[in-house]
Amino acid sequence: METLFFSIVAAIAILMSILVIRCKNPINSALSLIMTFFCLATLYVMLEAPFMAAIQVIVYAGAIMVLIVFVIMLLNIRTESGRRTQHALFLGAATGLFLLFQTWYFLSRSSLTGAKGAIDSAAIAKVGHTELIGQSLFTEFLLPFEITSILLLAAIVGAVVLAKKKV
Amino acid sequence: MLGAYLPIIVLLVVAACFGLGSVVVSSLVGQKKLSPVKLQPYECGCEPVGSAQERFSIKFYLIAMLFILFDIECVFLYPWAVLFKRLGVFGLIEMGVFVVILFVGYIYVWKKGALEWE
Numbered sequence: 527m528e529t530l531f532f533s534i535v536a537a538i539a540i541l542m543s544i545l546v547i548r549c550k551n552p553i554n555s556a557l558s559l560i561m562t563f564f565c566l567a568t569l570y571v572m573l574e575a576p577f578m579a580a581i582q583v584i585v586y587a588g589a590i591m592v593l594i595v596f597v598i599m600l601l602n603i604r605t606e607s608g609r610r611t612q613h614a615l616f617l618g619a620a621t622g623l624f625l626l627f628q629t630w631y632f633l634s635r636s637s638l639t640g641a642k643g644a645i646d647s648a649a650i651a652k653v654g655h656t657e658l659i660g661q662s663l664f665t666e667f668l669l670p671f672e673i674t675s676i677l678l679l680a681a682i683v684g685a686v687v688l689a690k691k692k693v
Numbered sequence: 694m695l696g697a698y699l700p701i702i703v704l705l706v707v708a709a710c711f712g713l714g715s716v717v718v719s720s721l722v723g724q725k726k727l728s729p730v731k732l733q734p735y736e737c738g739c740e741p742v743g744s745a746q747e748r749f750s751i752k753f754y755l756i757a758m759l760f761i762l763f764d765i766e767c768v769f770l771y772p773w774a775v776l777f778k779r780l781g782v783f784g785l786i787e788m789g790v791f792v793v794i795l796f797v798g799y800i801y802v803w804k805k806g807a808l809e810w811e
Contacts, residue, residue: 686802
């Protein structure tokens with residue numbers, strides 16, 4: 527049952543990511559990307575990470591997609607511009623083959639699923655996923671958490687300086 | 694495990710069926726007497742002026758950017774709220790520092806008039 531569900535979601539995710547790069551109209555690409563994000567959120571749920579799934583929907587499918595759509599409207603791109611050159615085709619094929627080889631190389635060297643982490647399903651079920659994230663975020667990774675606020679502050683100032691006519 | 698999420702899946706399926714169903718049923722049942730006026734895009738009853746895909750002002754971009762940044766701040770508040778009692782005063786100070794730094798950004802945005810629609 528779970529495998530079947532995963533297969534369906536994964537198939538939709540792959541189909542939608544192909545549509546992202548195949549659509550001629552950038553707005554359609556953006557909409558396909560939203561669908562891909564929703565599929566990723568579903569996969570997070572299946573990995574017992576509901577908080578990550580919620581963030582995926584709130585931040586990525588919600589906020590970041592709004593920004594992407596606004597940028598498309600700001601630049602007023604109607605259709606994909608530019609021709610596919612011989613150069614780009616060759617570079618793309620070479621990069622793709624290299625990544626494929628890399629994946630095959632590492633898969634052939636180790637097991638398909640990899641080693642298990644310290645926190646397993648039982649621990650998540652006992653403590654709760656959001657609690658586990660919060661616990662490490664607010665104790666172990668205290669400094670990175672506080673630095674995040676500085677990063678966000680820099681982004682706020684940057685956005686105002688760039689987009690405001692007279693600062 | 695997935696059983697707990699069954700209501701959400703049911704809701705998604707019902708929503709999709711409703712959306713698709715209304716289009717399909719109305720195209721099957723409804724009359725099809727098309728005229729140029731009927732095929733015009735509906736724009737609050739006004740005559741459509743120009744293309745819908747016009748160049749948008751950068752003001753939208755600024756608002757979207759600020760929305761994302763404060764959205765991310767809110768996301769950090771969720772796990773903190775869940776752990777509020779266990780973290781106690783330490784957590785309160787920690788989140789206080791985080792929020793105050795972003796509050797400086799908020800005051801900056803306000804003072805620079807980035808929230809004004811000019």
